[in-house]
Amino acid sequence: MPSLANSTISQPRFVSRRMGAGATRLAGRTVASLGLIAAITILLYRFFHVNATTAGFLYLVTVLVIAAASGIVESTIASIVAMLCFNYFFFPPIGTLTIADPQNWVALFAFLATALVASQLSARAKRRTQETIARQHEIEKLYSLSRALLLADASRPMGQQVAQRVAQAFELPVVALYERASSSVYRATEQELPELDERLKDAAHRSTSFHDEGSKLTVAPIRLGGQPIGSLAIAGSSLSDAALHSLLNLVAIGLERAISQDSMNRAEVARESEELKSTLLDAIAHEFQTPLTSIKAVTTGLLSDSAHMLPEQQRELVSIADESADRLSKLVTDAIQLARTEGGAFRLKRGVHFVSSLVSGALREMKSLTDGREINLSLSEDLPPVWVDAEMIQMVITHLLDNALKYSPSGTAVSVRAQLSDGRVTVSIANQGPGIPVDEQSSIFEKFYRGKNDRNLKGTGMGLAIAREIMAAHGQQIWVASQPGKGAEFFVSLPLARGAEAE
Amino acid sequence: MSAARILVIDDDPQIRRAMRATLTARDYQVSDSRTGQEGLEMLRASSYDLVLLDINMPGMSGLETCRLIRAGSEIAIIMLTVSNAEKDKVDALDAGADDYITKPFSIPELLARIRATLRRLPQPPGHADLQPLLAKGVQIDLPAREVTVRGQTSRLTAKEFDLLSYLLARPNKTIAHRELLQAVWGPDYGDELEYLRVFINRLRKKIEPDPSSPQFLITDAWAGYRFKLSE
Numbered sequence: 001m002p003s004l005a006n007s008t009i010s011q012p013r014f015v016s017r018r019m020g021a022g023a024t025r026l027a028g029r030t031v032a033s034l035g036l037i038a039a040i041t042i043l044l045y046r047f048f049h050v051n052a053t054t055a056g057f058l059y060l061v062t063v064l065v066i067a068a069a070s071g072i073v074e075s076t077i078a079s080i081v082a083m084l085c086f087n088y089f090f091f092p093p094i095g096t097l098t099i100a101d102p103q104n105w106v107a108l109f110a111f112l113a114t115a116l117v118a119s120q121l122s123a124r125a126k127r128r129t130q131e132t133i134a135r136q137h138e139i140e141k142l143y144s145l146s147r148a149l150l151l152a153d154a155s156r157p158m159g160q161q162v163a164q165r166v167a168q169a170f171e172l173p174v175v176a177l178y179e180r181a182s183s184s185v186y187r188a189t190e191q192e193l194p195e196l197d198e199r200l201k202d203a204a205h206r207s208t209s210f211h212d213e214g215s216k217l218t219v220a221p222i223r224l225g226g227q228p229i230g231s232l233a234i235a236g237s238s239l240s241d242a243a244l245h246s247l248l249n250l251v252a253i254g255l256e257r258a259i260s261q262d263s264m265n266r267a268e269v270a271r272e273s274e275e276l277k278s279t280l281l282d283a284i285a286h287e288f289q290t291p292l293t294s295i296k297a298v299t300t301g302l303l304s305d306s307a308h309m310l311p312e313q314q315r316e317l318v319s320i321a322d323e324s325a326d327r328l329s330k331l332v333t334d335a336i337q338l339a340r341t342e343g344g345a346f347r348l349k350r351g352v353h354f355v356s357s358l359v360s361g362a363l364r365e366m367k368s369l370t371d372g373r374e375i376n377l378s379l380s381e382d383l384p385p386v387w388v389d390a391e392m393i394q395m396v397i398t399h400l401l402d403n404a405l406k407y408s409p410s411g412t413a414v415s416v417r418a419q420l421s422d423g424r425v426t427v428s429i430a431n432q433g434p435g436i437p438v439d440e441q442s443s444i445f446e447k448f449y450r451g452k453n454d455r456n457l458k459g460t461g462m463g464l465a466i467a468r469e470i471m472a473a474h475g476q477q478i479w480v481a482s483q484p485g486k487g488a489e490f491f492v493s494l495p496l497a498r499g500a501e502a503e
Numbered sequence: 504m505s506a507a508r509i510l511v512i513d514d515d516p517q518i519r520r521a522m523r524a525t526l527t528a529r530d531y532q533v534s535d536s537r538t539g540q541e542g543l544e545m546l547r548a549s550s551y552d553l554v555l556l557d558i559n560m561p562g563m564s565g566l567e568t569c570r571l572i573r574a575g576s577e578i579a580i581i582m583l584t585v586s587n588a589e590k591d592k593v594d595a596l597d598a599g600a601d602d603y604i605t606k607p608f609s610i611p612e613l614l615a616r617i618r619a620t621l622r623r624l625p626q627p628p629g630h631a632d633l634q635p636l637l638a639k640g641v642q643i644d645l646p647a648r649e650v651t652v653r654g655q656t657s658r659l660t661a662k663e664f665d666l667l668s669y670l671l672a673r674p675n676k677t678i679a680h681r682e683l684l685q686a687v688w689g690p691d692y693g694d695e696l697e698y699l700r701v702f703i704n705r706l707r708k709k710i711e712p713d714p715s716s717p718q719f720l721i722t723d724a725w726a727g728y729r730f731k732l733s734e
Contacts, residue, residue, distance in 0.1 A: 282585075285586060286559050286585050289607055290517075290518065290585075290606070291517065292606070292607040293515075293521075293583075293607040293608070294517035294518045294521040295607070296607035296608065296609060297518065297522065297525055297607075297608075300609035300610040300611060301525035301610040304609070304611045305528055305529075307528070325607065354725075360694045361694060390589070391588065391589050
């Protein structure tokens with residue numbers, strides 16, 4: 001019976017057929033060897049009547065020929081049989097296996113020792129040669145596999161291609177590959193083995209090998225940098241350990257190449273689509289702002305022309321057009337900012353910045369709204385610089401300032417504070433408006449949300465959503481504290497810059 | 504100042520009409536052109552005091568037009584930008600503009616920019632003492648607004664000249680950003696650090712033998728700029 005070490009898989013018929021074929025070949029070669037010795041004996045004994053020395057050398061040559069042509073078993077049997085024939089036919093008394101002269105004992109043992117050693121050496125040399133040829137074949141197969149893997153089509157699943165190419169290169173009846181990343185099993189051939197999927201997963205997850213001598217099934221983990229990234233099952237051929245190791249390395253590299261190619265492609269696509277989006281948004285901004293520019297030039301031109309003051313009623317009408325143009329412009333700007341920042345699909349250009357310059361930048365941008373309002377600035381002395389995208393954070397502060405000003409009576413003050421707490425700089429903007437009802441405080445950061453009591457459409461409903469996206473992209477928080485009737489205070493946290501120079 | 508002559512270069516006809524009507528009402532002499540190419544020809548044909556230049560035009564872009572104007576003239580240039588993005592502003596200033604304004608803008612805002620750009624720094628009576636300055640192959644001829652570095656002469660724009668002479672008049676002393684901005688651009692300015700960054704770089708390219716390691720125009724990080732004079 002075939003041995004079933006470490007295995008429950010058996011294919012008795014397949015295995016015994018192979019074993020039977022080997023035994024038949026061995027028996028055939030043994031019979032042929034014995035025939036050759038018999039023929040030599042008849043020739044020497046019957047026809048040539050050579051002396052014992054000549055016969056001994058010729059027997060020795062025959063054994064060497066047999067050793068060179070066949071295996072260790074045949075040549076050992078041939079050595080013993082040749083020794084017996086030599087003794088029987090050529091050492092006196094001839095026709096018996098007894099030896100009269102003790103010197104002939106020495107000659108006979110010398111003959112046997114020489115024959116055995118020569119057959120051992122010859123058989124070993126032959127085995128080495130066969131092994132070398134086998135290694136050479138394996139190397140050729142590995143080479144052709146590496147070429148095939150390099151030429152693999154990156155647009156098709158790599159696991160399937162790798163399995164097929166391994167089967168082709170090594171002419172294996174069964175090849176299956178398990179890819180951990182996609183947790184799928186790829187088969188190169190139709191032939192099924194029971195429990196193969198389980199063994200593959202087991203090998204990949206526990207990073208252990210499995211071998212069944214009987215069915216010549218080997219399941220081994222594919223490792224990359226020590227981490228198992230999948231497993232490979234091959235059956236029907238015995239690869240040397242070295243070849244198996246090289247094969248697994250090649251497969252690992254093939255899979256890894258596919259994975260890195262894939263992620264590179266994805267990054268490229270993301271970058272291109274971000275650029276396209278950005279270009280489109282720029283074009284939309286330009287298309288909207290151009291007519292608004294001429295409207296604003298006309299309305300502000302009329303309203304500011306002190307030499308030709310408009311009558312009160314016309315002034316009121318032009319003011320309405322002017323304010324509407326402002327509102328439209330703000331809607332367009334906010335919508336584009338929201339589209340740009342939504343989903344965090346934009347790149348931050350972080351740098352080292354001072355909170356004071358971010359706040360003053362935002363105040364400068366809001367000049368038209370802050371005019372005539374009391375703004376209390378209290379930024380702690382010696383605030384460390386922060387590591388942020390200045391343009392984006394300035395946008396956040398601008399939106400918070402805009403809200404604070406819009407949702408509070410014109411006679412009240414707005415406070416901007418910044419302080420260091422818990423390794424971050426917290427910037428807060430507070431007003432003295434009606435505040436935000438508790439049940440609405442979590443909804444206000446949703447886009448297009450407007451307070452229930454505020455239907456006069458002061459804002460665009462996008463500012464806080466934009467601010468939230470920008471803070472999320474920075475990995476930071478935005479939150480609100482408000483008691484109805486006592487105003488609202490919005491907070492953002494900013495990460496500190498370390499060991500860098502501020503601009 | 505008598506009526507300043509302004510050239511508006513913008514591809515949008517409505518904006519050209521609105522600019523012409525509102526600026527003429529403020530006693531400026533206004534001409535306009537549809538493309539950068541046409542604008543360059545008009546600038547060659549007659550003299551102007553200021554160009555209002557749209558950054559976003561089909562054909563020759565605003566930035567390209569700005570560079571070409573700057574290559575042959577020190578005329579005041581205000582760029583009209585759409586995006587409020589920092590990059591656009593710096594691009595505009597880098598291309599040689601003196602200032603920019605973001606569309607849509609109000610007329611009072613535009614008039615303030617025009618006044619600031621045309622505004623000249625009053626020269627102190629003693630400023631003749633400062634020239635000609637000779638230092639290591641660098642010669643600055645303030646009255647002629649010319650700088651010669653290793654035999655190569657370049658001319659300064661009005662704002663570059665004002666900035667340089669303000670710093671030169673106070674050598675080896677760090678001048679705060681705000682002070683410089685308000686002195687050179689006017690009292691409405693003070694936080695526009697990007698202006699200073701770009702203009703100091705422009706000056707360095709003209710007066711420093713090696714602009715990447717300046718020996719005259721020194722940045723004092725987070726404080727301001729200083730003109731370093733030996734002795």
